[in-house]
Amino acid sequence: MVQPPTVCGPSVRSQLLRPLLWSWLFGLCAAVAGAFLLARTSAELAFDRSLQDAASALAARVTWSDRGPLLDSSRQAMELLTWDAEDRGGFVMVDSEGNALAGDATVPVPPPALREESLQQPRVFDSEFHDETVRGAVFSVSSPMLDRRVSIVVVESRNKRSALMRRLQLSIVLPALALGAVTFSLIGWGIRRGLQPLRDVAAEVAQRDAHDWRPLSLSKVPREAVPLIDRINLLLTDMEQAIALQRRFVADAAHQLRTPVAGIRVLAQALAQELKAQSEAPERASWPPMLAQLDKSTERLSRLIGQLLSLARSETALAVDAEQQALDLVPLLREAAEPALLRCLRDGKTLELDAPPGPVWAFAHPxxxxxxxxxxxxxxxxxxxxxxxxxxxxxxxxxxxxxxxDDGAGVSDQQRPHLFEPFWRGERADLRNDGGTGLGLTIAREIVQRLGGQISAESRPTFEGMRFTILLQAGGAGLRA
Known part of the structure; x- marks a missing residue:
């Protein structure tokens, strides 16, 4: 039978982790944006300071003579300023009109206004140099005696700046990702650990017998789930009381019906004997079939009441496992088969007992x-x-x-699931007068389950006829002795 899909709400884990996930993603985006701004600002400040220091160092080497300003610098210093494995750079010294006096004349020169501002301290600017974006610094110096002024311009590309910004961003983002993964793993583990007592309660309920109504333990249940388990325990108590009341009602009703039914049957039998003793007048010829039908009906009603009593008693009598014992099944089967054997001989049927020569032990109630x-x-x-x-x-x-x-007609696949249902006797049972009550198989299943065993049914096409199989727990070696 296909179980319908379970309809339920979201898990506790998802309800806890989803808000945390969104918060973490928001924090990660903020961390990425902050890392970008921090890395950009830090790299710009560091490299700008380096450019300004280079421009200041070159300006300190400017000397004034009769021929004009001269830049006194060694060849090695010039190569350090113009050559770098990662960045393209250069420098130039220009006069107030922007004419190159020393260095690389192709180096971009900032506008005059910025050169004016750089008299007090170096200034930075952005420009293009050989089709590449560069960052530059300009520092202007004037002659102490002559009314002349020159500007030192140093530029370099942005490759090292970009690499430094990427490294700074990764140094912030990657730890944030790792910390988030570890945090969520620990939170998920904590949630799972916190919910484990509820799974233990569910496993305990799944392992219980269908008639075990004991309250669930609260010793390891989280404090937040105690009201739920308390409510379930209250429901179990109510269910146990309701079922006990139902069993008591069935037993009492069957017991109360047994006496009047027995009286009716005795009266019917006495009436049949009295009529048989009298003369068989033609007008009384229809009485014997009516009395036979009355006797058969009272017999079936008496059997039904007996089955109801057996069902009610089996549900309560087998509640205590201490009543069970290790017993040999072979003599028990022989004793139970004797009444059926007499019926088979009367009806022209055969009954065979297939048992091993030695005992077969099982833990059951005889x-x-x-x-x-x-x-x-x-x-x-x-x-x-x-x-x-x-x-x-x-x-x-x-x-x-x-x-x-047996080798009878059996039941169909559609009917087999109903075999153990109370009062089910197959299709058109109302047209059959076989004396059955529809409770025998229900009682058998109830008792076998109470004994801790299993009962199953097979029929066509698996088995040609009808076969009922009972599996019981074998008796222990100590009990067999």
């Missing part, structure tokens, strides 16, 4: 397991074919197997 076998055999005799086989075997190291099979 009275109620016998009730299961009686119901299965009654079902086989009533609805099965002419050959019935009861088989018992050891099944592996820890199980015992019982099978009741």
């Amino acid at each position: 009275l109620w397991l016998g009730e299961v076998l009686v119901n299965l055999l009654d079902n086989a005799v009533r609805y099965g074919g002419t050959q019935i086989v009861v088989r018992v075997r050891a099944h592996g190291a820890d199980r015992a197997l019982i099978q009741v099979e």
Whole structure:
């Protein structure tokens, strides 16, 4: 049977992590923007200061003579200013009109206004040099005795600046990403660890028997989930009381009905004997069939009440595992099969017991397991074919197997899921007068489950006929002795 998809809300983990994720992403974007601005500002300041220092150093080497300003600098110093493995650079010394006096005449010169401002301290500017964006610094100096002024201009490309900015950005962004991954991993682990007690409670409920209504333990449940578990425990208590009340009602009703039904049956039998003793007048010829039908109906009603009592008693009697014991299944099956064997001989059917020569031990309750076998055999005799086989075997190291099979018509695949439902007797059961109650298989399943076993049914096309299989826990070695 295909289970419908479970409809539920979002998980606690997603509800906690989703806001944190958005906050972290916002913080990461802010960190990236801040890293970009910080790296850009830091790189610009550092390299601008280097350009200004270079311009100041060159300006300090300017000397004044009769022929005009001279730039006194060694060849090695000039090469350091103009050659770099990563950046293209250059320098030039110009007069107040912008004419080159020394250095590379192709170096871009800032406008006169900026050269005027650079008399007090070096100034920086942006320009183009050989089709490449460069950053430059200009520093102007004037003669102490002559009314003349020159400007030192130093430029370099932005390659090292860009590389430094990328390194600074990565040094901020990569740790933020790593820290975010570690943080979310730790948060996810913490959430999972915090929710583990709830999963333990769910596992405990899944392992419980269908009739175990004990309250759930609160010892390891998180404080926030205690009201939920308390409510579930209250619901379990209410369900246990409701089911106990229902069982008590069924048992009491069946018990109350048994007495009047037994009285009706006794009166019907007495009336039949009295009419038989009297003369058989023609006007009384229709009475014997009516009395036979009345006797059959009271017998079926008495059987139904007995089955109801068995169902109600089995639900309560097997609640305590201490009543079970290790027992040999072979003699139990022989005893349960004797009444069915007499019915088979009367109806022209055969009943075969297939059992090993030695004992087959199982942990069960002898009275109620016998009730299961009686119901299965009654079902086989009533609805099965002419050959019935009861088989018992050891099944592996820890199980015992019982099978009741017949060569009858069996049931279809559509009907098989309804076999163990109360009062289900197949299609058009209202037209059959076989004396069945529809409770025998329900009682058998209830008892087997209470004994900690499993019961299943097979029919066509898997098996030619009908086969019921019971698996029980094998009895321990100490108990077998």
